[in-house]
Amino acid sequence: MKTAEHPDRARAFVADDARAHWHDESLWFVRTKRDKQAHSVPEWERLRELGSQIKRHAISRWPDYLEEFEKNATALGAKVHWAANAEEHNRIVLGILQEAGVEKVTKSKSMLTEEVHLNPHLIRNGIEVTDTDLGERIVQLREETPSHIVLPAIHLKREDVSETFNQHLGTEAGNADPAYLTEAARQHLREKFLGAEASITGVNFLVAETGGFVVCTNEGNADLGTSLPRLHIACTGIEKLVPRAADLAVYLRLLGRSATGQPITTYTSHFHGPRPGGELHIVLVDNGRSDLADDPQFRDILNCIRCGACINTCPVYRRSGGHSYAATVPGPVGSVLNPLHALTPMIAGEDAREGERGDAHGSLPFACSLCGSCTDVCPVKIPLHHQLLALRKTVGDRGLLPWGKRIQMKAASTLLNSPKLFGAVGKIARKALPVLPKMAVYNRLNAWGNGRDLPPAPPKSFKQMWRDELKAESAQPSSNGAGDAPR
């Protein structure tokens, strides 16, 4: 299995220092807005606890709630479909569109349809699909993928957007005013909305109790998209369930504040059945999700409401960019989800599943400083950095570490298990390091030496210093009397 490395993919991004800093600051700005909103709610910590508990409850009774949702949604006149994987999802969606004779579709933001690569599938089959979220439209025109789940074009500067729009929408060359560019996109996408024969949306929450679902946007694209053509297809992962409509209050209070530092998204739309004369299909997709509930260590990743707060706060994401993760979901949550998805069959003794781009994403749990900031901001209390640490072990156990790291780990394990050897190696290193040529220390065997310098070697080891200190103490009687611990 291919194991592309996160540091390799981040290299180009990191090389442009000014841009990397700008990216870092843009995301930190969003994190700051999130803090302000979170602090405005006195019961914030309680909400996080409830957000976690309701989701864990829903997963503990997953089949019951799925069945309840299906029953209620069907009673409302929606058609519910089940897809085991990406291929089946895409076949179902294409089938619905072909049966209705649809040639033009608008789509609002849906990370699920990114995950299953729906767009290329529809385009291959002669259907024009237009992403209508501004950020998603920008990356679609550039033939890129979103670099963030909430802010798809966060890696781009206004000049990049200006160039793209100049090329595709005929905007003035060099005009990079965000208001001007947004207005151009509005006009361009209005035409797409009015000409569409079907609309596809994602889903933020499925409500078991009512059979309805909620979609949140700031732009209004999901609402404009679904209110024009008569056919609406909602695509969703099976983990988006909440038991009761009252639970929505908890999540809607958490989602907008955590995502972009807004008290709530502009539009929070509740769909219950098709609109009069319309047709509503709900495609429920597993694509590996059902496996994630097996291991209690990782189960809480299913709590995720895709707010992106962990991504915005992550020091590695902010400085390496979303594309370095080579996955639909980047950042801490992606660094758990992607390798977990690929490795879960291996844990059960089967072959690894081909992840996105055939990659096991084995390097992602290491794209982390274990600072724990992701865990602190997660609105549904996923222990992200603990999961990342645990996944490093899994990646190691499965033999997916690059050989340089593998050898170093083995060496470190031998060294740290033997105090005698540790002492001897330390002694040699203190003598040798200052005089060794740079090549001998910083080579491809030393993955950690890449971009980092060792501190200068101390003249004495800690043990030696301690011993010398004790000697000095006993030679000079303590003024505080007996029983005093060495300083």
Next chain:
Amino acid sequence: MNSPAAEPSVSATRTALFKKLRGRLLEAVELPDLNAEQWIRYDDPLAQFEEVLGAVGGTPVRVADLAAANAHLKQLPVWAEAKQTVSLVDGLGETTEGLSAVPDVHELAGVDVAVFDGLFGVAENGAVWLDFSHSDHRGLCVIAQHLVLAVPASEIEHTMHEAYARLADADGSHRQKFGRGGFGMFVSGPSKTADIEQSLVIGAHGARSLTCYLLDG
């Protein structure tokens, strides 16, 4: 393309999924009772609503009654310049002739201002609940260039919990009201985006402005 016989049927996927999910025993996690919780209460929910709505780009306007709202609306430049308007609130603005039947949202693409009744507002986030369960006007509220809402000033809930309690059936669930079908939305301020360099731009796909009349009378 694929021969139909080679494709697994939809129900086979469903059966396999439920077999897998039912075949696994997970430890029970209690569903929390949200009624037992203490949520924030604002000293003046109306003032809080006005403040938050202003912060998210909307314009709250407190008026004595519908007549005062109507007089204010007529002074607004967006109304004065509008060629097409649709009002679903008696006494607040008018509907351009020929648009009252709302035959198809496509035909409303030229509407400049749309006027709606909001059932209630939410103090913590400046959202207004719009109920479209009995009509298909939901497209109008995003296709119109500008949005005008009328909400009774006395109908401001503190938090989203109270908002959902308001939308609930007598038994506290939402099975009956939501389960009857239809569409409803919380709208908080005008349509917006920050997808270009995190620069906030008002007027993405939906309304370019939102004026919310808070009626005292």
